[in-house]
Amino acid sequence: MATIHDVAKRAGVSRSTVSYALSGKRTISRETRERIEEAIRDLGFTPNAGARALKTSQTLVIGLFVHFFEDEFSPAMLQYVLPISDAAREAGYDILMVTETDGPKALKRLSSSEMVDGVILLNVAHEDARLPVMRSIRQPGSMVGLPKDTDGFDVFDLDWDESGRVLVDHLAALGHTDIVLVTPREDVAARGGAYSWRLKNAALERAAEHGMRVHLFHGETQQPAVNEQLGAILDAKLGTAMIVHNDAVIAALPSVLHARGVKVPDDLSVVGIFSEEFGRLFNLPYTAVETSPEQLGRRAVRALVQRMTNPEYADPHRVELIAPEIVDRGSTR
């Protein structure tokens, strides 16, 4: 493997000259630079990442912490990972993806061995065990998911409270007074998935203001439980409309509705909350609040890159809750 020394020898200059030609931090004569560039091409030289990191304390790697929970619908996670990976590369960073169950330990390991310049946490819980560790390390952190204490991080999330209100308002405006609300499984709330209760509480409160009756269910996540539960809910005919905040349930909804001959929106109005891409993947013809995973992921990367490249950058940490936008797919009336 060619080193900078080989390049220098071939171009007849010193190692430092090659380095300066590469970084442009000092002026190098045109001829010399061209000779160096040729040598680089000939030898197929790329700076050794370890050596560079050692000297500059910069790895150009972002640690991405993804935790796949059994009580969540895994395909949904991918929507966040891909845009993050793409955005990182555009900014010149690679992604070290960590799926370890023991997040805090892994975080400490990557940080203190200086393998990464910064960290992105996905699916952050209300009191996330990774946060204290994050605060103790020197690398900046960006996250998707709103924790209780956001101090020290750039945080991006959908405004789940407002989403709950928007969905309820939408149904209220159409005159519905009896509705079913299907939330994530209880485990999600138990382990601190704040989005689950944020939307729920806001929705319940707003529904109360409207004087609506709400029938609440914690949706299942694994088949065949999903279908059974959903079937039971439909058979009970508890309301004229349904809010579904559960990826697994909404993905299963079309076939279950079909099985029961329930027509949407004639027999039942349905609203959900999922991304456009998710909706297309599962062919979901439901009016829904857009969750914008791509936008969230990209913003998290942008904020992180800002702080990594600019350590003295001392802007207050931002907490951005993006406003829910409802996409009308005609599943309500």
Next chain:
Amino acid sequence: MATIHDVAKRAGVSRSTVSYALSGKRTISRETRERIEEAIRDLGFTPNAGARALKTSQTLVIGLFVHFFEDEFSPAMLQYVLPISDAAREAGYDILMVTETDGPKALKRLSSSEMVDGVILLNVAHEDARLPVMRSIRQPGSMVGLPKDTDGFDVFDLDWDESGRVLVDHLAALGHTDIVLVTPREDVAARGGAYSWRLKNAALERAAEHGMRVHLFHGETQQPAVNEQLGAILDAKLGTAMIVHNDAVIAALPSVLHARGVKVPDDLSVVGIFSEEFGRLFNLPYTAVETSPEQLGRRAVRALVQRMTNPEYADPHRVELIAPEIVDRGSTR
């Protein structure tokens, strides 16, 4: 950040002693070792990855190349990524995940900057542009997906030819003579996704031997096209059984069958090819060949680790095609 020098000072020994205590490559007295371990704990020391990599030319990182194609069903990919990530970590490796479109370029970059000790390629095409690059680099490579020329790599894949035969035989044994075969989209074959034509050709050949009539379709991948096409196929009533080799189509199948009131297996026998996990996620009650993504991913990691830790390990490269196993879910008769 604490360095080995700080540890040495605090324990009152030289740096080399600390290093040997850590690696165990030379004997260190019990007392000294304990003093060192205490110092390490106190300072929260972890060896700097860059420095270590520089000296040992070992990064303990595996490059994982994933390409998400638009003509494929993305959730299916995740099934390979997660087991690989887990298996790697168990072996002490981290995963650098690359989703770049320009695979060859990224491969060269990671390899020649020595960021990774080895590489795993997912979804390898028949004539994959990444392979020539792989052969030119010094890091070993392992892959999931069978290319035309496997020379120089450890390759793992499902035996798609045999899978095609198994599925046809299964239907033949039940007396079906007219069957529908839904394959991946034509683009998949066009860009070299060998699994698409391997299964198809083997199935067609075997069907011919049985004297069966086969109606062939290239399945769509994106909704709503999937449903439309599937509906049209069902309406045409072309056979008594159906082989579906297309993730998007099979995921959509239950609801489309329902919509048309087609009963499985009474009106139509159905067999597919997907993993147990995929089937559970989408609640697919179909007899199918198991694709074993977890097993494939883990084997790829194991083989790679073998070669990385043992560079002189010169065993012939293995090409393992795992034998298809049909899981009977009662969707045929």
Next chain:
DNA sequence: ATCGTCAATCGAACCGATTCGACGAATACA
């Protein structure tokens, strides 16, 4: 008492980059 062996430790070199200070040559200024 002497030698060899072994366990425990140290010092120095090295991995491959970056970067600071210095230096010679060319140019500008007075």
Next chain:
DNA sequence: TGTATTCGTCGAATCGGTTCGATTGACGAT
């Protein structure tokens, strides 16, 4: 013509580990 400035380049130090002799002291054998 002498001096200051700029340009282009080089040498050496450094980042934080690992590893190869070398060294020291204790012990057993002769």
